[in-house]
């Protein structure tokens with residue numbers, strides 16, 4: 001009787017202790033080097049053109065399987081990954097072309113992977129949803145909603161266990177947030193103080209379901225409060241906003257070794273996947289057209305012109321170079337060989 005009473009009192013004492021809350025609010029950097037702004041434009045334009053060509057190649061039957069385009073969301077991958085060091089880790093869900101390209105993967109090898117060719121990042125055996133480039137610490141590309149969030153926490157655990165200095169960034173959609181595994185991962189990351197940034201790309205829809213019909217909270221970053229994890233929310237259609245907020249979070253995570261949850265409010269301009277129409281019944285054409293007014297690429301272009309960082313002619317030259325890189329990636333993929341039947345069982349876990 002007295003033992004259980006002691007135990008109860010002990011637990012009550014722990015529960016009454018103030019929680020070990022980590023305080024953090026993002027701080028804006030002083031000034032951005034114009035060279036970084038030009039890099040942002042070039043990278044976002046690359047992802048956009050790459051995926052426009054991907055859509056065409058898919059329609060021609062050159063690309064098989066599921067294929068989810070990132071068009072509209074480019075500012076999130078580009079702004080966030082620019083805030084990282086080269087050896088920091090990135091994991092993403094199935095809408096992964098943009099994250100992989102922003103992490104520095106060769107567009108030729110990414111396109112070849114979409115074409116299922118031996119020269120692809122995963123020798124043509126992964127495809128659109130399973131891009132991996134371990135040389136660049138881009139660890140995938142996962143098709144199961146929420147399934148990669150614990151894997152990312154595991155990578156962060158390894159970084160901490162081995163006393164390394166890297167940061168892990170895990171991108172996922174708002175549709176993954178209500179999954180049990182997301183909550184388990186947030187809890188463990190907070191409990192064990194793992195060096196990870198969870199970036200929720202809230203594009204307002206999970207396939208055809210609006211977030212209001214799937215989540216009890218609309219202000220998604222609130223979910224972090226349940227785990228006493230610092231959080232932040234920002235405009236994901238503005239690459240500079242994304243960069244400033246993520247850079248500040250990266251600095252905090254690297255120096256204090258704690259997790260942070262970020263919500264980037266964004267929008268996809270295309271259908272959920274290549275099998276869906278651009279809007280469908282769950283949203284109107286007017287809604288999509290309205291969102292396109294916030295397209296991150298023309299927004300940055302306007303800034304570059306207004307602030308006289310680049311002229312119209314210089315921007316056109318950048319666009320032409322990118323266009324050529326994308327064309328070369330299609331030519332490379334098209335002339336690359338398909339995997340042989342004999343190679344079907346190689347490179348697999350036994």
Ligand SMILES: Cc1ncc(C[n+]2csc(CCOP(=O)(O)OP(=O)(O)O)c2C)c(N)n1
Nearest residue numbers: 095143144145173174175176203205206207
């Ligand atoms: C566990 C699981 N359930 C269902 C699906 C089918 N599915 C594929 S994508 C998707 C919607 C996910 O939406 P969100 O996380 O918001 O990502 P977005 O597609 O908007 O980038 C669903 C339900 C799946 N892949 N995995």
Ligand SMILES: [Mg+2]
Nearest residue numbers: 173174205206
């Ligand atoms: Mg979504």
